Amino acid sequence: MDHANGTEEIVEKPSLTQEQAAQLIQRLYGFTVQSLRPLDSYDDLNFHVTVGDNSSWPHGYTMKVTNGTDSKNEDLIKATTQTMNFLAARGFQVPRVVPNRHGELMSREYLTRNDIGSCSANMVRLFTYLPGTIYHNVPMTPALAYEAGAFLAKVQEALKNFSHPALYRPDYLWSLAGLPKLENYLHCLKNDRVKELTMEVIQVFREKVLSRMNELPQGVVHGDFNDFNVLVDEESTSPGKYRICGLLDFGEVIFNPYVFDLGIALLYVMSVVRDPITFGGHVVSGFESVRALTPAEWDVLYYCVIARASQSYVLGHYTASIHPQNTEYLMVTAGSVWEFMDMWWGTSKEQVYKQWRDIQQSSLNQSE
Numbered sequence: 001m002d003h004a005n006g007t008e009e010i011v012e013k014p015s016l017t018q019e020q021a022a023q024l025i026q027r028l029y030g031f032t033v034q035s036l037r038p039l040d041s042y043d044d045l046n047f048h049v050t051v052g053d054n055s056s057w058p059h060g061y062t063m064k065v066t067n068g069t070d071s072k073n074e075d076l077i078k079a080t081t082q083t084m085n086f087l088a089a090r091g092f093q094v095p096r097v098v099p100n101r102h103g104e105l106m107s108r109e110y111l112t113r114n115d116i117g118s119c120s121a122n123m124v125r126l127f128t129y130l131p132g133t134i135y136h137n138v139p140m141t142p143a144l145a146y147e148a149g150a151f152l153a154k155v156q157e158a159l160k161n162f163s164h165p166a167l168y169r170p171d172y173l174w175s176l177a178g179l180p181k182l183e184n185y186l187h188c189l190k191n192d193r194v195k196e197l198t199m200e201v202i203q204v205f206r207e208k209v210l211s212r213m214n215e216l217p218q219g220v221v222h223g224d225f226n227d228f229n230v231l232v233d234e235e236s237t238s239p240g241k242y243r244i245c246g247l248l249d250f251g252e253v254i255f256n257p258y259v260f261d262l263g264i265a266l267l268y269v270m271s272v273v274r275d276p277i278t279f280g281g282h283v284v285s286g287f288e289s290v291r292a293l294t295p296a297e298w299d300v301l302y303y304c305v306i307a308r309a310s311q312s313y314v315l316g317h318y319t320a321s322i323h324p325q326n327t328e329y330l331m332v333t334a335g336s337v338w339e340f341m342d343m344w345w346g347t348s349k350e351q352v353y354k355q356w357r358d359i360q361q362s363s364l365n366q367s368e
């Protein structure tokens with residue numbers, strides 16, 4: 001995710017050739033690189049690495065070079081690492097950080113930029129690479145949507161026993177609590193209808209959600225439960241049926257209302273299917289199979305979905321305007337989300353919730 005702030009600081013994506021990346025891995029970790037390929041990333045630089053040494057991890061590794069802006073916040077990077085370790089200790093399949101040759105979990109490296117040869121200071125970490133397929137690349141089914149909701153709720157339940165002071169991020173742009181900051185980025189939009197809808201969403205979100213923050217249960221959440229961060233594996237006995245097998249990218253971890261996390265997950269499922277409200281109902285049904293939403297959470301959930309859609313659209317277009325070389329990846333969600341926004345905002349909360357309740361009731365009847 002782009003981490004620009006209200007002052008429109010440009011987050012510069014790190015720059016490394018594959019040869020430089022291999023040399024960095026050799027120097028920091030002592031591994032001899034067999035293969036190395038770039039991975040998609042919003043504003044960091046990631047590589048999948050396989051090594052020729054006798055490694056204890058057979059699936060290879062991910063080297064993450066964090067952008068210079070986020071690299072300044074060492075406490076936050078430590079907090080995300082501790083979050084992953086906490087979940088791993090409780091049986092969740094998440095990446096594990098590999099210590100470097102000095103026994104450190106990260107190191108600050110000074111890398112030459114692509115411009116006039118100046119250097120940027122970037123945090124470098126190596127993670128175990130998890131096998132599986134991102135669920136963006138497999139057909140979404142009602143069963144998978146249900147499982148996604150249940151899995152998210154289980155992660156939230158586990159993290160209720162975890163905290164870290166660096167995860168209190170009141171000024172974080174990608175938090176739904178920061179939605180009004182989108183007003184600083186509307187200049188990058190050319191479509192007046194999108195601007196008008198976004199301004200309307202911001203105002204309604206202030207009135208309906210931000211005014212009720214104290215009523216919403218809160219804790220540490222993943223913060224970016226999207227279709228590129230959830231791993232699935234095909235069942236060997238049921239070809240074409242997938243189960244969730246891992247969770248990636250903890251860079252957005254934050255102390256926030258739990259319902260914000262659910263709204264984010266819903267957006268990334270519903271914006272890529274032909275029958276979004278139905279699939280959203282299966283996500284919510286799965287979530288509530290683990291924990292029932294409170295009345296206040298139900299009241300605001302509808303607005304959380306459109307809030308994340310607005311963030312994705314506006315900040316995706318803004319980031320593409322300053323990093324045009326990364327436009328294809330940035331527009332995967334932002335480029336198609338407008339159609340969903342228009343549909344969602346044109347469908348009343350009551351209509352959506354009625355359909356979701358019907359789906360939940362049908363699930364309950366089938367389980368009896």
